[in-house]
Amino acid sequence: MEAKYGLLKSDTKGEIVPDTVIRFYNERKTDGHLDKCLDMAHPVRAFYIQHRVYNEWGAMIEDLKANKTIALQPTVAGFLHKYKSVMTSLGFWPALGDVAGAADNILRLWNVYDLNVKDIIDGEIASTMSRPLKKNEIEFITGTAKNLEMVYYHLSLLSELYNRTQDEAEKENYRKRLNKEYYLIKTRTSSTLLAPTLAYTDFQRFQAHNLVIKEATRSSISQDDINSFFAPPNTFMKLCRGPAKSKIVESKLRCYLRKTAIPIYMAKEEVVNYTPRISLFHDVISNDDIRQLKKAGTKKLTHSRTGGGYVTRLRVSQTGWVYDQAIPQVSRRLARRIANIVNLDTTFRSKASPVEPWQVLSYTTGGYYGEHIDPDIGDEFLWNMTEAVQGPRALWRKHTGQRIATWMFYLSDVEAGGATVFPKLEARVPVVKGAAAFWYNLTPSGKIDRRTQHAGCPVILGSKWVCNKWIHEVSQEFKRPCGKTVASEDFYEDEYMPPY
Numbered sequence: 149m150e151a152k153y154g155l156l157k158s159d160t161k162g163e164i165v166p167d168t169v170i171r172f173y174n175e176r177k178t179d180g181h182l183d184k185c186l187d188m189a190h191p192v193r194a195f196y197i198q199h200r201v202y203n204e205w206g207a208m209i210e211d212l213k214a215n216k217t218i219a220l221q222p223t224v225a226g227f228l229h230k231y232k233s234v235m236t237s238l239g240f241w242p243a244l245g246d247v248a249g250a251a252d253n254i255l256r257l258w259n260v261y262d263l264n265v266k267d268i269i270d271g272e273i274a275s276t277m278s279r280p281l282k283k284n285e286i287e288f289i290t291g292t293a294k295n296l297e298m299v300y301y302h303l304s305l306l307s308e309l310y311n312r313t314q315d316e317a318e319k320e321n322y323r324k325r326l327n328k329e330y331y332l333i334k335t336r337t338s339s340t341l342l343a344p345t346l347a348y349t350d351f352q353r354f355q356a357h358n359l360v361i362k363e364a365t366r367s368s369i370s371q372d373d374i375n376s377f378f379a380p381p382n383t384f385m386k387l388c389r390g391p392a393k394s395k396i397v398e399s400k401l402r403c404y405l406r407k408t409a410i411p412i413y414m415a416k417e418e419v420v421n422y423t424p425r426i427s428l429f430h431d432v433i434s435n436d437d438i439r440q441l442k443k444a445g446t447k448k449l450t451h452s453r454t455g456g457g458y459v460t461r462l463r464v465s466q467t468g469w470v471y472d473q474a475i476p477q478v479s480r481r482l483a484r485r486i487a488n489i490v491n492l493d494t495t496f497r498s499k500a501s502p503v504e505p506w507q508v509l510s511y512t513t514g515g516y517y518g519e520h521i522d523p524d525i526g527d528e529f530l531w532n533m534t535e536a537v538q539g540p541r542a543l544w545r546k547h548t549g550q551r552i553a554t555w556m557f558y559l560s561d562v563e564a565g566g567a568t569v570f571p572k573l574e575a576r577v578p579v580v581k582g583a584a585a586f587w588y589n590l591t592p593s594g595k596i597d598r599r600t601q602h603a604g605c606p607v608i609l610g611s612k613w614v615c616n617k618w619i620h621e622v623s624q625e626f627k628r629p630c631g632k633t634v635a636s637e638d639f640y641e642d643e644y645m646p647p648y
């Protein structure tokens with residue numbers, strides 16, 4: 149088989165080494181050591197690694213393997229071996245969707261945290277550097293922004309491509325493309341808006357369209373034109389970016405030592421919001437138990453799903469359900485601790501269990517969970533769910549009622565980002581390793597309390613691990629008796645918010 153690469157002599161042993169391998173080793177020097185490549189903690193690095201593996205490595209490896217003489221030479225064989233170990237630790241071979249997902253992560257972080265486009269391209273995120281992005285990589289992210297109809301981001305990236313090139317012909321190309329994209333977007337919006345009222349004929353619209361396209365490639369657009377597509381941040385984004393409550397409300401928030409079922413054990417409770425009460429309990433899980441939960445969870449990790457069993461852009465993380473049998477001692481210890489603190493039944497049972505198994509969640513850079521509530525929204529969800537798509541949740545829900553409360557352990561700290569936020573309450577829970585957040589999802593009358601709508605902010609740097617213990621209504625009848633009034637409104641319009 150004809151190899152598609154050029155052959156170069158390696159400087160050392162007189163071997164014939166394909167230039168792709170030489171280039172690979174050279175890039176390794178500029179991109180950092182391979183081991184560092186596996187470190188997906190930085191969003192820009194996580195993107196370019198997957199982009200490169202997807203675009204270059206596949207073809208290159210196939211080529212090398214096809215040529216036995218070359219593949220057997222020490223340098224190339226060593227490379228193939230190294231590549232295999234990289235793939236083993238990476239755990240997956242990135243597909244186009246993964247590369248687009250990594251680009252989407254960057255766009256999400258830019259959008260939610262109002263990052264600077266120049267910093268992103270230079271590889272600087274939250275004062276942490278990776279190498280700068282190359283032109284074809286910027287192009288890929290530009291294309292992703294276009295597909296996702298993130299207009300401001302799409303045009304800003306094109307404008308950067310234009311600004312950064314020195315080549316006159318290329319500059320002219322980018323200018324034309326930028327203007328054309330701008331006017332296409334402009335006319336698309338206005339023609340859809342105007343068409344029904346002004347009753348344009350198709351031909352008139354066609355003419356008008358052609359005119360602006362012609363115009364577009366002649367004129368030039370300004371930063372103000374691009375900025376006109378910028379949308380102000382919503383409450384979710386604002387909370388992710390900064391401190392939660394206003395100073396006045398914040399000053400009422402207190403830390404307590406709260407009595408538990410065990411006389412000598414006082415729980416350290418930080419009240420994050422009063423009505424409804426959202427608490428952060430500090431020092432409620434040991435490092436050793438964290439390690440065991442993460443280990444058991446890691447074995448089960450798979451794409452996270454939202455209510456109904458869907459993999460969507462609303463929830464970007466990995467989920468592993470851990471049953472008590474996998475870590476019996478840890479489970480017993482933790483379940484008792486939760487029960488002692490919040491006075492609810494947390495004993496896992498095979499039938500009519502008041503709790504679900506442990507749900508271990510892992511977020512890497514860009515990972516997040518958009519606004520949602522934890523209980524199921526309506527019974528139509530219930531009947532559509534199967535054990536296979538929705539984990540054990542479907543069965544439990546049938547016999548055990550709604551998720552009356554959420555207990556969420558933080559199994560890690562996070563380098564930047566990742567707070568848990570409650571936009572309707574303007575409350576923000578920081579990620580604190582060893583702590584746990586707790587709140588009731590239902591009012592005392594058993595209605596869903598919409599004020600508890602919450603989100604996990606995107607992780608900027610590093611990774612974030614949490615573990616949910618969902619507590620159900622069954623067998624809490626005497627622990628939390630039903631109230632007689634409906635304390636919160638019941639409305640459904642904004643059940644699942646657009647991702648960001």
Ligand SMILES: O=C(O)CCC(=O)C(=O)O
Binds near residue numbers: 509517566569616
């Ligand atoms: O990760 C977070 O901060 C929130 C997770 C969450 O809300 C959930 O898993 O239901």
Ligand SMILES: [Fe+2]
Binds near residue numbers: 520522602
């Ligand atoms: Fe949640």
